[in-house]
Amino acid sequence: MCKYYTEHQAMPPEDELEAICREMFPMLHGMVPKVSFEDLLAVFRKKQAHFAERIEKNGIPEPRKPKVKKTEAEKLALKKAQRKAKKKKLKKQQEQANALPDWQDDRFFFIAGYTSGGAPYGVTWEEMGLEPWETLE
Known part of the structure; x- marks a missing residue:
């Protein structure tokens, strides 16, 4: 939705909405296998006005930043700090x-x-x- 809105400055028409829904269906079906394509399309149609209102009010949301994986050195430093804190706590007790x-x-x-x-x-x-x-x- 947001990608289409960014490119065209409007919400997608019915035929484009169906194409967007087809594109998203495999990802959503993996998370919620009981949902059919028709159900998803009905939800998209129902919520389209709300999407437009929210985009106009708040603007297009920022894309999610990819998670940065920690290096082995960072993981080891974190474990070492946790062990040190645990030892300190046990010593205090x-x-x-x-x-x-x-x-x-x-x-x-x-x-x-x-x-x-x-x-x-x-x-x-x-x-x-x-x-x-x-x-x-």
Whole structure:
């Protein structure tokens, strides 16, 4: 449509519209195999006035730019940067985990030990009269 409009400064007549539709049908049929040529032509006829209105209002849209493929060096640099960011994130998480004291958690102010089943026991935050992670004064 846009190509025809650029060349002729008008929307295509009925016979040209059918030719344009025949040209586009194989591409569209590959994406939506259930659509018949007649259905596509009917949609083109129905939307032609809207196409003209939009072209007059906004102008002809820019053609899509082809995607630029990344070189191997760019791909490797991207992977390296991702790996570095992941390592940095893991290191930060490790440091945060190591910064927490082993003798405290969300339930216990002081963990005196663990039962044979692995459950902690000790002095709770409530027994100390504190909220979890509240600092001592």
